[in-house]
Amino acid sequence: MTRVAYLDPIGGLSGDMLLAALLDAGAPRDVLDETVHALGVDARIDVQRVERSGLGATHVDVVTAARTGGRPARALRERIAAAPLPEPVRAPALEALDRLAVAEGSIHGVEPSDVVLHELGGDDTLVDLCGVLALLHALAVEKVACAPLPMGGGLIAGDHGPIPLPAPATLALLRGVPVVGVETAGELVTPTGAAIVATVATSFGVMPAMTLRAIGYGAGMRQHPDRPNIVRVVLGDAVEIDGAPGGPRVGEVVVIAANVDDLVPELVPDVLEACLAAGALDAWAEPIQMKKGRPGLLLRVLGRPEDERLLAETLLRHSTTLGVRVQRHLRYELDRAFREVQVEGRVVRVKIGLLDGRVVNVAPEHDDCAAVAAAAGRPVKQIWAEAMAAATATLTPAEDADDPAR
Numbered sequence: 226m227t228r229v230a231y232l233d234p235i236g237g238l239s240g241d242m243l244l245a246a247l248l249d250a251g252a253p254r255d256v257l258d259e260t261v262h263a264l265g266v267d268a269r270i271d272v273q274r275v276e277r278s279g280l281g282a283t284h285v286d287v288v289t290a291a292r293t294g295g296r297p298a299r300a301l302r303e304r305i306a307a308a309p310l311p312e313p314v315r316a317p318a319l320e321a322l323d324r325l326a327v328a329e330g331s332i333h334g335v336e337p338s339d340v341v342l343h344e345l346g347g348d349d350t351l352v353d354l355c356g357v358l359a360l361l362h363a364l365a366v367e368k369v370a371c372a373p374l375p376m377g378g379g380l381i382a383g384d385h386g387p388i389p390l391p392a393p394a395t396l397a398l399l400r401g402v403p404v405v406g407v408e409t410a411g412e413l414v415t416p417t418g419a420a421i422v423a424t425v426a427t428s429f430g431v432m433p434a435m436t437l438r439a440i441g442y443g444a445g446m447r448q449h450p451d452r453p454n455i456v457r458v459v460l461g462d463a464v465e466i467d468g469a470p471g472g473p474r475v476g477e478v479v480v481i482a483a484n485v486d487d488l489v490p491e492l493v494p495d496v497l498e499a500c501l502a503a504g505a506l507d508a509w510a511e512p513i514q515m516k517k518g519r520p521g522l523l524l525r526v527l528g529r530p531e532d533e534r535l536l537a538e539t540l541l542r543h544s545t546t547l548g549v550r551v552q553r554h555l556r557y558e559l560d561r562a563f564r565e566v567q568v569e570g571r572v573v574r575v576k577i578g579l580l581d582g583r584v585v586n587v588a589p590e591h592d593d594c595a596a597v598a599a600a601a602g603r604p605v606k607q608i609w610a611e612a613m614a615a616a617t618a619t620l621t622p623a624e625d626a627d628d629p630a631r
Contacts, residue, residue, distance in 0.1 A: 226436075226462040227367050227368055227462065228365045228366050228367050228368070228460065228461075228462060229367070229368045229435050229460070229462070230364070230368070230458055231370045231371070231372075231433065231435070231458070231461075232370070232372065232422065232457075233432075233457040233458070233459065234374050234413075234456045235375075235452060235453060235456065236449055236452050236453050236456065237377070237412075237414050237418070237445060237456065238374060238413070238415070238419070238422060239353075239414070239445060239456075240287075240350070240352075240356075240357060240415065240421060241285045241353060241443075241445075242445050243353075243418065244257065244285045244287075244353065244357055245272070245282070245283040245284055245442075245444060246441040246455075246456050246458040247357065247360040247364065247458055248272060248285065248441070248443075249282065249441030249442050249458075250439045250460050251460075252360035252363050252441075253363055257360060258270065259359075260310070260352070260359040261356070263308045263309050264305070264352065264355060266289065266304075266348040266351055267290055267348065268287055268289045268348055268352050269287075269289075270285060270286075270287060271285070271286040272285055277442075277448070277453040277454055278452075280442060280453055280455060281442065282442035282443060282444035282455050283441070283443055284444045284445075284446070287349040289347055289348040292347050295341035295346050296341065296342055297339075297340070297341050297346075298322065298325065298326040298337065298338075298340040298342050298346075301346070301351055302319060302322055302323070302326075305319055305322065305351065305354075305355060308355070311362060313358075313362050314355060314358045314359045315355075317424050318358050320424050321420040322354060323337065324398055324420045324424060325345060325398070325416060325417075325420045326340045328394045328416070328420075329342065329345075331397055332397060344416075345394075345416055350417055353417050353421070354417065354421065358425070361425065364460060366460070368427055368428075368463065368531070369422075369426045370426060370427065370428045370432070370433050371422050371428075371429050372429070372430070373403040373404055373430070374402065374404045374405070374413075374414050374422070375404075375405055375406075375407045375409065375413050376406050376414065377390055377391070377409045377411050377412060377413040378406070378409075378410060391404075391412070391414065392412065394419075395412075395414055395415065395416050395419045398416060398420050398423050399414075399419050399423060401534075402419075402429060403430065407451075407452075408451060409449050411449070428479075428531070428533065428553070429553075430553050432459065433463065433477070434464050435461030435463050435464060436464055437460075437461045438461045439459075439460040439461075440457065440459055440460070441458040442455050442456075442457055442458075475555050475556070475557055476555070476556050476557075477530055477553060477554070477555060477556070478528065478553070478554050478555075479533045479536075480525055480526070480527055480554065481536050481537050481550070481551050482524065482526070482550045482552070483523075483540060483548070483550070484515060484522070484523055484524075484546070485521055485522050485544055486519045486520065486521035486522075488522060488545045493522065493524075495543065496524065496543045496544045497509065497510065499542075499543040500539050500540060500543070503532070503535055504528060504529075505528045505536055506527045508525065508526045510522045510523065510524050511523040511525070526539075537549050559578040559579055559585065559586065560578070560579040561578060562576075562579060563576060564577060564616055564619060566612055566615035567615070568594075568597050568611045568615065569597050571593075571596070571600065572593070573594055573608070573612040573615075574590040574593050575588065575589050575612060575615075575616040576589075577616075584620055587616050589608075589609050589612035591605070591609070594608040594612060595608075
């Protein structure tokens with residue numbers, strides 16, 4: 226089964242809060258200690274039980290030597306790359322650090338390779354990044370989902386002076402991630418927490434269907450007047466959601482969309498084909514009217530949540546848009562199967578849609594029909610009809626519905 230972790234940032238999200246929540250959910254403490262040792266940093270991990278708004282939680286304090294001045298991001302990267310860490314820990318840790326460097330570089334106008342980290346340049350950043358990923362690995366988590374992240378307001382002191390909240394680096398890291406503004410003052414989501422969730426989370430929104438196995442509460446230091454300063458981690462095994470008894474399955478899909486008014490029409494099929502090749506379930510274009518009365522296109526790509534980032538990047542790369550929108554939906558789905566039939570001595574694949582074990586849809590693959598028609602010199606509609614008849618003839622009485630073609 227697929228082990229799932231759902232992050233519920235009730236009071237915010239930071240690296241040490243995630244460490245605490247994962248330990249509270251049952252992750253082994255010795256894995257965290259071994260990670261600190263592997264990094265070769267001088268750090269002490271203090272773990273204690275606390276209470277936030279009447280809820281028992283775990284608090285983690287990563288105590289490291291004080292630093293003066295900044296530290297190049299590449300120095301932290303070299304430390305992670307050289308550490309004897311499992312590859313499922315090292316690779317995402319490097320990715321998260323690279324995200325931090327890119328975010329800081331975009332803010333200060335420097336190349337990521339030249340970024341100097343000030344507030345984030347300490348060994349505690351290394352422990353947070355690698356520690357969280359090591360605990361997720363120890364818990365055998367294969368998929369991470371996250372609720373929308375709460376964004377507080379106000380100002381916070383930085384090495385260069387007062388910084389508006391949410392911190393610019395946090396916002397840069399969370400592009401494409403659902404966030405929600407709240408009245409709570411202060412920094413609720415730190416750049417380190419944002420880098421981690423942007424790296425590991427494959428979906429955002431409501432809790433996915435799972436068989437619940439463990440719950441962990443990680444506490445921050447501050448006390449908020451309107452919400453407990455905790456992040457909750459829910460661990461479980463993913464399950465398929467069924468509809469009504471004997472009905473279709475319910476699956477989750479994402480729709481990635483973009484409006485364009487500068488895409489050469491001849492290139493539209495290439496964009497859609499690229500998205501389909503990247504794993505989209507479907508991709509299409511709709512004519513729309515855009516600002517200043519310009520004719521445009523609405524490009525839509527349908528896919529699975531785990532393919533969201535790849536499909537978004539594919540649409541950005543192959544079209545002319547500068548950004549895409551993402552929506553998540555539930556979709557009722559028939560069970561599917563494929564059969565092969567012979568028409569004119571050639572194979573035609575036929576897609577079968579099943580509901581409670583009975584066939585309710587039969588659809589010959591058009592491309593196969595077109596290829597047979599071209600080879601035989603016959604109309605595609607005739608090949609399609611013969612493939613339909615051949616497939617229907619193979620159905621058993623238990624499979625056959627009143628109207629298998631409907």
